[in-house]
Amino acid sequence: MKKIINDPETVVQDALRGMQAAHADLLSVHYDPAVVTRADAPVRGKVAIISGGGAGHEPLHGGFVGRGMLDAACPGAVFTSPTPDQVLDAVSRCDGGAGAxxxxxxxxxxxxxFETAGEMAESEVRSVVIDDDVAVKDSLYTAGRRGVGGTVLLEKIVGAAAERGDDLAACEALALRVIASVRSMGLALTSCTVPHVGSPSFELADDEMEIGIGIHGEPGRQRVPVGSASEMVSALLDPVLEDLPFSSGDRVLLFTNSMGGTPLIELYLAHGIAEQLLADRGITVERRxxxxxxxSLEMQGMSLTLLRLDDEMISLWDAPVHTxxxxxGV
Known part of the structure; x- marks a missing residue:
């Protein structure tokens, strides 16, 4: 295992210290329990938007804390859920009187x-669950579909709504609308190595790729020979389009995501192919x-996410964000 770390047991705290040093103007990091908040939290009269999950998915979620997006993020250990006390602490630090x-x-x-924390919180708290991964119905970590790339789009759009002053019920309703309209799927060319494990999560031969992987290094729905970029994009895009389903005349946001180890030259190449395939089907890419x-740490691979847009979602996506x-827009 070759990684730029000191101790696998302290990698998350060490990274959080570096994040605080790099972005002290935008956020504050608290260590016991570990919570990342907006530097100006709590914002009075504003609904607090809070998320979190295991580390190893950066910049999700701490990198999206700031004006126009998240009020707080709760980082667990690598690929490990945050604890209820982290979520409770985030709520107490960020609730400005309008709930969370x-x-x-x-x-x-x-x-x-998160459910346990919501039940224990003294503030008014509601929660939404995103499950946009079309690859599997159940995985090593879930009962039902996994939440993956659509989470980024959800946090941005709902974060913008909270920033403009929408109340808790309106933010919840909007979140549910986004969740119903977004689908994702990913693939891997290599596995990833969790620092405290020290070995790859799964093995892939040099001529193999895994279709439908999860963000925790879970194996996908099928292992096939490595194909061309066009074949890879089609293998992801076709199931996504069929699932909602998306159809001619739809306006969408296309999110082409690196799993951590894929360089931008390859990612842009794949994005261009996806745009053309969508245009061929009469689907308009309005935002990207x-x-x-x-x-997923250093995994080589990508995911594609499609969100069916309406005018309000477009306006909220375009709204200023500073994380x-x-x-x-800032």
Missing amino acids: LLIVKNYTGDVLN LVGPYIT PALRW
Whole structure:
């Protein structure tokens, strides 16, 4: 195992210290329990948007803390759910009197721990669960579909709604609308290595790729010979399009995501292919996001996410955002 770390047992805390040093103008890091909050939290009169999950998916979630997106993120150990006390602490630090909305990816530990925290909180708390992965119905970590790339889009759109002053019920309703309209699927060319494990999560031969992987290094739905970029994009895009289903005339946001080890030259190449395939089906790409925004450590691979847009979602996507990993309009 070759990684830029000191001690596998302290890698998350060490990374959080570096994050605080790099972005002290945007966020505050608290260590016992580990919570990342907006530097100006709590924002009075604003619904607090809170998410979290295991580390190893950076910049998700801490990199999206800031104006126009998340008020707080709860980082667990690598690929491990945050604890209820982390979520409770985030709520107490960020509730400005308008309640809190918890955005939860559909993994068994995440759902249980966020639900427990919501029940224990003194504030008004509601939660939504995102399950956009079309690859599997159940996995090593979930009961039902996994929450993956659509989480980034959900956090941005609902974060913008909270920033403009929407109340808790409106933020929840919007979140559910986004969840119903977004689908994702990913593939891997290599596995990833969790620091405290020290060996790859699964083995792939040099001429193999895994279709339908999860963000925790879970194996996918099928292992096939490595194909061309066009074949890879089709293998992801076709199931996504069929699932909602998407159809001619739809307006979408296309999110082409690196799993951590895929360079931008390959990611842009894949994105261009996806745009053409969508155009061939009469689907209009209104908005785009390309880059490593929800990763799986150093895994080589990519995921494609499609969100069916309406006018309000487009407006909220375009709204100003100022976080370590996503910023525009500021």
